Amino acid sequence: MASLPNRLLFIWRTFSSFEYPRDLPLVIGAFRSRHYELCPADIWRIIDTLGGYLRPREAGLLYWAATRWPLAGSVIELGSYEGRSTIVFARAGRFVHAVDAWSLAVPDRSAYRDGQISADDVFDRFKHNLRHAGVEDQVSIHRGLTKTIGQKWNMPCAILMVDAGHTYEDAKSDLETWTSFLLPGGLLLMHDVIYDGFPGATRAASELLDQGWRVIASADSLVAFARK
Ligand SMILES: C[S@@+](CC[C@H](N)C(=O)[O-])C[C@H]1O[C@@H](n2cnc3c(N)ncnc32)[C@H](O)[C@@H]1O
Numbered sequence: 001m002a003s004l005p006n007r008l009l010f011i012w013r014t015f016s017s018f019e020y021p022r023d024l025p026l027v028i029g030a031f032r033s034r035h036y037e038l039c040p041a042d043i044w045r046i047i048d049t050l051g052g053y054l055r056p057r058e059a060g061l062l063y064w065a066a067t068r069w070p071l072a073g074s075v076i077e078l079g080s081y082e083g084r085s086t087i088v089f090a091r092a093g094r095f096v097h098a099v100d101a102w103s104l105a106v107p108d109r110s111a112y113r114d115g116q117i118s119a120d121d122v123f124d125r126f127k128h129n130l131r132h133a134g135v136e137d138q139v140s141i142h143r144g145l146t147k148t149i150g151q152k153w154n155m156p157c158a159i160l161m162v163d164a165g166h167t168y169e170d171a172k173s174d175l176e177t178w179t180s181f182l183l184p185g186g187l188l189l190m191h192d193v194i195y196d197g198f199p200g201a202t203r204a205a206s207e208l209l210d211q212g213w214r215v216i217a218s219a220d221s222l223v224a225f226a227r228k
Pocket of ligand 1: 051052053080081082083086099101102103106108144145146163164165166170
């Protein structure tokens with residue numbers, strides 16, 4: 001049973017992340033599709049020491065997606081930071097295209113605590129972490145703004161993970177551009193929605209429900225969608 005301060009924190013984070021009533025169908029869909037499973041301990045041990053905010057149950061859902069989603073093909077990951085989610089996908093056997101600016105020039109600098117963390121250091125740690133996890137050959141690195149890279153992109157994917165800019169404009173633009181590369185039957189994952197105080201990303205995720213997507217699974221702030 002969670003302690004009272006933790007429960008209050010959960011309630012505050014949840015209610016500061018979505019706007020009632022617009023996002024309620026997303027919140028209900030995610031609540032009804034909760035998927036509670038942990039990723040294998042050897043993978044969690046590697047990523048637990050890295051910078052980033054992916055939680056155990058979220059890593060579990062990523063592992064489930066990578067190993068159980070029936071469509072073969074690579075992952076496009078928008079927003080890799082130090083590589084927590086990248087390593088889960090790669091260790092689970094998927095090839096990953098990691099797209100990230102690793103730069104303070106992004107509109108949403110929250111990952112770098114608004115400039116207190118060096119983006120170049122994070123990029124160096126990302127490459128080191130891939131080597132340490134033994135997945136260097138499983139990951140192709142694309143350094144730049146998701147918008148710029150998306151304009152020239154031409155490779156399809158089976159799984160798309162959206163975790164780059166968390167403002168409404170960034171998340172909406174990423175979804176508009178990058179879902180076009182998802183193969184029929186592909187899986188879309190969005191991190192930091194519903195929970196954790198990112199109402200912009202939550203709003204963009206919520207709008208997916210009017211665009212032919214349905215929620216199929218969720219764990220904490222990670223939500224998985226498939227086309228209806
Ligand atoms: C929350 S972190 C990603 C966390 C990562 N998925 C993990 O599991 O730890 C967000 C990342 O998105 C990147 N980012 C933010 N806005 C971006 C943009 N417009 N284009 C490219 N990368 C962006 C940041 O550089 C940062 O590394």
